[in-house]
Amino acid sequence: MPELPKAYDPKGVEKKWYDRWMQEGYFHAVVDPERPRFSITIPPPNVTGSLHIGHALCYTLQDVLTRWKRMQGYETLCLPGMDHAGIATQNAVERMLAGEGTSRHELGREKFLERVWEWKERYGGTILEQFKTMGYSFDWERTRFTLDEGYYRAVIEHFVRLYEDGHIYRGERVINWCPRCSTAISDIEIEYDERDAELYHIDYPFPDGGGHITVATTRPETMLGDTAVAVNPKDTRYTDVIGKRVILPVIGRELPIVADDYADPEFGTGAVKVTPAHDPNDFEIGQRHGLPSVTVIGPDAVMTAEAGKYAGKERYQARRELVEELRALGVLRKVEPYRLSVNTCARCHTVVEPLLMEQWFVRMAEIARPAADVVREGKIRFVPERFARTYLNWMDNIRDWCISRQLWWGHRIPVYYCLDCNSGRIHLLDGAGDDPDSAVDWSRTKISELDAIAARQRPECCSKCGGKRLAQDPDVLDTWFSSALWTFATLGWPDETPDLKYFHPTSVLTTARDIIYLWVARMIMASLYFLKEIPFEDVYIYATVQNQDGQRMSKSLGTGVDPLDLVELYGADALRFALLEQTGRNQDLRFPVTFRCRSCGTINNTLKPYTGECRQCGSTDVEAQSSRVEQARNFANKIWNASRFVLMNIDPEDVFGGVPDKAHLRLEDRWILSRLGKTIREVNDGLGQYDMERAARALYDFIWSEYCDWYLEMAKPRLKTEEAPSVRSILAGVLEATLRLLHPMMPFITEEIWQALPEAARPAKAPSIMVAPYAVPDERLEDAQAEREMSILQELVTRARNLRAEAGIAPGKRVELTFVAASDDMAALAEGNRDALGTLIRLESLNVTLEEPPTGVKALTAPVEAGTLVLPLGDAADIQREIERLTAEREAIRKDVEKAQAKLSNPGFTSKAPPDVVEKQRRIVEELTARMEAIEERLRILT
Numbered sequence: 001m002p003e004l005p006k007a008y009d010p011k012g013v014e015k016k017w018y019d020r021w022m023q024e025g026y027f028h029a030v031v032d033p034e035r036p037r038f039s040i041t042i043p044p045p046n047v048t049g050s051l052h053i054g055h056a057l058c059y060t061l062q063d064v065l066t067r068w069k070r071m072q073g074y075e076t077l078c079l080p081g082m083d084h085a086g087i088a089t090q091n092a093v094e095r096m097l098a099g100e101g102t103s104r105h106e107l108g109r110e111k112f113l114e115r116v117w118e119w120k121e122r123y124g125g126t127i128l129e130q131f132k133t134m135g136y137s138f139d140w141e142r143t144r145f146t147l148d149e150g151y152y153r154a155v156i157e158h159f160v161r162l163y164e165d166g167h168i169y170r171g172e173r174v175i176n177w178c179p180r181c182s183t184a185i186s187d188i189e190i191e192y193d194e195r196d197a198e199l200y201h202i203d204y205p206f207p208d209g210g211g212h213i214t215v216a217t218t219r220p221e222t223m224l225g226d227t228a229v230a231v232n233p234k235d236t237r238y239t240d241v242i243g244k245r246v247i248l249p250v251i252g253r254e255l256p257i258v259a260d261d262y263a264d265p266e267f268g269t270g271a272v273k274v275t276p277a278h279d280p281n282d283f284e285i286g287q288r289h290g291l292p293s294v295t296v297i298g299p300d301a302v303m304t305a306e307a308g309k310y311a312g313k314e315r316y317q318a319r320r321e322l323v324e325e326l327r328a329l330g331v332l333r334k335v336e337p338y339r340l341s342v343n344t345c346a347r348c349h350t351v352v353e354p355l356l357m358e359q360w361f362v363r364m365a366e367i368a369r370p371a372a373d374v375v376r377e378g379k380i381r382f383v384p385e386r387f388a389r390t391y392l393n394w395m396d397n398i399r400d401w402c403i404s405r406q407l408w409w410g411h412r413i414p415v416y417y418c419l420d421c422n423s424g425r426i427h428l429l430d431g432a433g434d435d436p437d438s439a440v441d442w443s444r445t446k447i448s449e450l451d452a453i454a455a456r457q458r459p460e461c462c463s464k465c466g467g468k469r470l471a472q473d474p475d476v477l478d479t480w481f482s483s484a485l486w487t488f489a490t491l492g493w494p495d496e497t498p499d500l501k502y503f504h505p506t507s508v509l510t511t512a513r514d515i516i517y518l519w520v521a522r523m524i525m526a527s528l529y530f531l532k533e534i535p536f537e538d539v540y541i542y543a544t545v546q547n548q549d550g551q552r553m554s555k556s557l558g559t560g561v562d563p564l565d566l567v568e569l570y571g572a573d574a575l576r577f578a579l580l581e582q583t584g585r586n587q588d589l590r591f592p593v594t595f596r597c598r599s600c601g602t603i604n605n606t607l608k609p610y611t612g613e614c615r616q617c618g619s620t621d622v623e624a625q626s627s628r629v630e631q632a633r634n635f636a637n638k639i640w641n642a643s644r645f646v647l648m649n650i651d652p653e654d655v656f657g658g659v660p661d662k663a664h665l666r667l668e669d670r671w672i673l674s675r676l677g678k679t680i681r682e683v684n685d686g687l688g689q690y691d692m693e694r695a696a697r698a699l700y701d702f703i704w705s706e707y708c709d710w711y712l713e714m715a716k717p718r719l720k721t722e723e724a725p726s727v728r729s730i731l732a733g734v735l736e737a738t739l740r741l742l743h744p745m746m747p748f749i750t751e752e753i754w755q756a757l758p759e760a761a762r763p764a765k766a767p768s769i770m771v772a773p774y775a776v777p778d779e780r781l782e783d784a785q786a787e788r789e790m791s792i793l794q795e796l797v798t799r800a801r802n803l804r805a806e807a808g809i810a811p812g813k814r815v816e817l818t819f820v821a822a823s824d825d826m827a828a829l830a831e832g833n834r835d836a837l838g839t840l841i842r843l844e845s846l847n848v849t850l851e852e853p854p855t856g857v858k859a860l861t862a863p864v865e866a867g868t869l870v871l872p873l874g875d876a877a878d879i880q881r882e883i884e885r886l887t888a889e890r891e892a893i894r895k896d897v898e899k900a901q902a903k904l905s906n907p908g909f910t911s912k913a914p915p916d917v918v919e920k921q922r923r924i925v926e927e928l929t930a931r932m933e934a935i936e937e938r939l940r941i942l943t
Contacts, residue, residue, distance in 0.1 A: 003332045004647060004756055008640040010571025014748045018132055024534050024771050026070075029077035031145050031502045038069035039077040039503040040140065041487050043519075044146065046085035048092050053553045053591065054512065055547045056126070056134060056563040057579045061542055061692065062510050062814035063136045064580065067744035068687050069507075070137070071774035077138060077503050079490055081144035082125060086410040086479050087181055087189060087347050088221045093119050093409075108438070109408050116409050130564060134574050135747045142499075144490045146482045147411070154489035155482045157454055158526065163415075163454040167363050168403075170448040172293075172356055174280040175402045176343065179301035180350040183406040184359060186480060188518045190352060192341045199268065199338035200323065203331040204229060204246040207254065212239070212425065213246055214333055216268025218340055219278075220326070221319040224251055224307045224577030225296035228274040230285055233259035235270050249331045250322065252307060258289045277356035293356050301353055315353070342765070358448055360404035360413060360475065364525075368398045371524040374534055380524065383540045383690045387516060394517045401522075403478045410476030416453045418462035419469040425449050426471070436471040447473070457738070473592040484522035487535040494530075504531070508538040540690045543583050548592035549605070558606040561593045565624040573746035574633040577696060578626065580745055595622045633699060638781050639742075642708045643753045646735050649719055650728045660730065662783065667793070667833055669730050670786035672711040675702060676734050677781030683741050699742050707734060710794070714836050716825075732761045737775045789829055793837065795831070799862040800841045803871040807882060809859055814844040818859075818870040819849055826866040861938065883939060890935045897928045 021027065023277045029039075040062050045055060062078060070076040075251050089504060090104075093116045097103055131138065162168045175184045200220045203212040215229060226248050231238035242259045255274075262285055263272050276286030276293040286293060296307040310318040326332040336532045343352040372395040375388055382388040404413060419426055419436055420537060425445070432439035439455035453459060453470070454596040461468045485493070487509075491500040505527070511520060521538055527535035546552055547559045566575050582589045595604040599619035605612060613620050662670050677818055679702040686695030711734070718727045736757055743750040747770070752767040754762065800817060821827035830837065830848045837846055853859065858873045860882065900921050903909050910918055 004192075004640065004644045004753065005734060006644070007272040007536075008637055008749065010573065010636075010748065013491070013752045014133075014135065014572050017748050017751045018135060018866065021137065021768070021770060022140070022463065024768065024918040026768060027078075027139050029075055029143050029503075031498045032075045033502065035073070035075045037077070037503060038066070038074040039079070039506045040066060040077045040508060040510070041490050041506055042081070042143075042570035043509075044081045044483065044486060045127045046088050047082045047120055047145070048085050048088045049127045049131040051127055051134075051563050052542075052562055053563055056575060057542060057545055057583065058510060058512070059131060059136055060134065060576045060579055061583065062538070063134075063138075064576075064744040065508065065510075065687070065693065065748075065768065066137055067747065068774060070770065071740065071743065071772060073773065077139055077142070078133065079142050079144065079849050080128060080136075080138040080485075081490060082128065082146070083479060083483055084145065084147045084410060086119075086405055086407050087178075087183065087185065089116060089120070089124070090407050090409040091181065091347050092123075102896065104408065112408055114537055123308075128366050133564060133567060133572060134576065137747075137762075142490070146479075146486075150492070151455075151482070151485075151489050152411060152495055155477065156414045156486050157494045158481065158485055158530070159411075159414055159477065160456050161447055161530070162362060167367060168454075169361055169363065170452075171361055172358050172448075173361065173400065173402065174276075174278070174283040174354050174356050175359055177299060177353045177355040177357065178345040178348065178350055179299065179353055180348040181345060181708075183347060184357070184404065185352065185517060186402075186478060186479075187347045188345045188480070188515055188828065191346045191349070193344050195340055195342050197338050197342075198335050200326075200335050201269065202249065202273075203328060203333055204248065204255065204273075204332070206244065206246055213241060213257065213271050214269045215271045215273045217273055218338060220322055221271055221303070221307075221310075221315055222275045222278045222296065223248065224322075225275045225277050225294040226255055226273045227276060227286065227291045227294060228255050228289065228805045229257045229271055230260040230263045230274050231257060231271050232261060232265050233262040235263070236267040237265075237270060242260065248262040249329060250325060256291075258285070258291075260285050278354050280354060283356065290704055297353055297355065299353075299355065299357075319586075358446065359402045360473075361737055362401040362403055364398045364400055367525050367529055368395050368521075370528045371521060374524065374528065377727055377781075380534050380536065381538050383538060387513060387539070387541045390513070391516055391521060395521060401478075403481045404475040405478055406474075407476050410479070411482055411713035413473040413475050414455055415461055415473040416455060416470045417447075417450045417473070418453070418465060418467050419471060420467040421462060421465050422450045436469045437474075440471045440474075442474050446801055455613055456631075480518050480522055483519060485530075487523055488527060505534050506536045508540055508541060509536045510540045513541045514542070515560060538690075543580075543589040545589050545591050547606070548590060550588070550590070551606075553591070558609045558612070559593075560612075561595075561624045561626075566626055566629050569623070569625070570629045570633040571636065571748075573749050574629050577635065577745055578629040578632040579593070580692040581632070581700060582628070582693060584691055591626065592628055593624055593626045597622050635704065636746065638704055639749060639914075640753070642703075642712060643735060643756070645712065646728075646731045647756055650732050650758065650761075652726075652758040652760070654725055654732070654758075655729050656729055656732055656736075656758070656761075662728070665730075666724070667719075667786055667789055668711055668714045668836060669726070671790035672706065672730065672734055673781045674783040674786050675706050675780055676737060678787075680737070680741060680775045680781075681777040684774075687744075687894075696745060699738070699745070703738060703742070706740065713840060717835065717839050732757060740769060740772055741775050743769050792826070792829060792864075793833055795864050796837065796866065796869065797840045799864050800837075800869055803860045803862055803869060806840075806885070807871060807873060812842070814842050816845045816847070816872055817843050818847040818849065818853055818872070819839060819866075820852060820868040820870060821848060822865075822867040824850070829866070883938060883943065886935050886939050890932055890939070893928050893932045893935070897925060897932065900925045900928065 042059060042062055066078040067075055092105055096119065159168065176190060177432050178185050178765045197218050197220055199216055201214050201216050202220065205212040213229060217223065229246055241257050244257050245254045246257060248255050262281055263270065274282045274285050274291065276283045276291055277295040278297060294306050296304055297315055301315045303315065305311045310322060323332065344350060345352055372392055375391060384390065404559045417426060427441040427444040428439050429441045453463065459470060462470060486505050487506050488500060489498060491504055493500055509520065523535045527533060551559050553559050555560060564573060595607055597604065597614035597617060597619055598621045600614065600617040602614055602616035604615050607622065608615060614622055647883065679698050683695045683699040686698065715727050715731060718724065723929045739750045739754045763772045804815065819830050821830060827848050827850060834846055837843065853870050858879060860871045860873060862869045903921050
């Protein structure tokens, strides 16, 4: 039988077992209609990504569920993959090209894409290898990528089917535009940066010179594109001016004053400028009132010709100059400080510009309706359930979805334009060659006016004229358009594959709350539209990880931490458990991390933003540390040491397995088996309700306190008696079952210890704990009487230990103790467990009696539920120290009594306070007085 090393070394153990699991194929699922199935398709990380603490939590949760279900006998699939991450990947390669002194435009589209694929093969996918370090049991044989051949075909089918069904159109709307990345971006690709700004109050005069209306704005440069002023119809201040017109300063254009509910009477003056081309809400106002749209800021963030004298100026330069002109004209009424949330591009941190642009859109209202219904009807469950309301609120107010992106890396929109049929409407570049795709000047071509062909494959010729000069749309699809298919395209759709039939719908989606709209909703809509079934049964929204100060974990804030640094220091099991034991129903998870600088020794709570430098000396040689993960590492060590003790004491010839006959067991044996049964039930319930904190806490308390601190200590002396075989069997049996319970959370250490147990102590024919049966509740284990009696003994031990400490008795010194039992049953309980009490309290002798001890004896006493403990004092204790302690306690209680009596002596209190409050004060006086009298009696004994 192998012997465990003295100290647990996570590094050697973790790599050894992960390699073994991979070799044995334990992660791979097969289609088996005879077995129940459990399936997860993991949220695909970006191909450019590296592991962060949010990833560590998200994928640990999925691995726990996967391992749990696998041990329960399910055919279990956890399918990994990566997202092509259009903007992030293209930016990464463009930075690389800039370092080489070239650009994507110099290379051209095809050569650039070749370089991106080269970059992806060399650098992409690092995060998947990092997942292996964390122990995730993903089916690597099924790894998918959103640009692999089969997935690409699914995305094209997605687009063409929606186009053919009339849901996709080309139109103009206000979208998020990044001037640096030169593309539309989605809401999830925006970061909100709180900044100090100014609120400008500007007078718009009436044409007749008879006064003005004042509007408030944080972006005065956009006023050059104003086409109206809006007021709330319920705002009585403006009732008389609705329908009138005002003059737009600087430009001189007349603007109507319209009544619209969007105008907030509490913001600024209550009157708002309406710029339909540069604000999505203003665009909606414009649609409601038939207003024109005037674009004054271009895609390069430079003012357009519509901006008049400010044309050609950068947007912020134009703002500064325009404000001065408004001041000179006398229409700038005031400027006041204002705290503003500024939208910036998450990739390059450039301020995003809302622009009215022609893009591809999906009409959402009809597609969204069934997706809202399945949540309302309970066919898809959100955990926590409050996020169902978040989801439904968005679905009920859904807008059309901009799906085009001005990038080269991604799924190119499968729409083609015949240059011959569209002659005169499609503009060609000067000196254009024979390749139609590179011949079109898209910046001067209004695509919505062209005759278009949507096709699953590039047409050989135009279906209308037979011409072969076909140019493909230059844009690619939004990443979320492709990831909406993730649960079923990864399983083979649009083909009807065995995987798709067996593993879909998937069992659960584990994701973050910030992509409920962008991903969760779109997956539900896509699955219902194409498969007529839900994509998953449950949506588990996991907690947001914050640092000890409640800040989000981010490199940009100097709070980000590489989870692999913590794995290197503490081990993967420790990090996994540290995250899980805080992941309950709360949506904020505090994860304390500090950064020790190896150069100067400073302990930093945060590092310098972006650079990750020590705030004291600027060094980047820092080590992340976490008290939470250290505590989990200590838990692993506790498990290891307890297991070593058990393994050193058990005999391979012992009889293991089954539920022992309780008639022949001692109280502590029946108790630990009962507590094991309760823990099995608690852990299974916690996992089943996605309450990881509950499951982890139950295991922690059982292993650390009940098994190690209580049962192991009570079992040690019995291992030297004729009871040893029975004790060894229970020690090993409880340990083995507990390892299986813990395995989904801490897979490496549990496998290492489990493999060291005698084969007879492990479930039959299981080559790995991974595929051993998970522990299930067994009522035969539970014993309410044993738990009741053991709780009485635990109180005796705990109070007796407290008496020893109060008396200052050395831990190793044995003492005499008297237990005055409150009844015959309590006396019998103590007598029957005399040996255990002697071991745990370190007793020289135990006197169990029903009679009060003689008066005049110097002793410490402690009331317990079962009676009274009496610890005689003498040479074994410092009596004077106890007298001083009791005297101080008596004086503190006396002050509390006087304070309470003063309240009761106040007629104002007794006459005005509720009767129950007055009665409570009387009880406090009685209780404190009783305590003081007991202390005085003890002082009398000691003196």
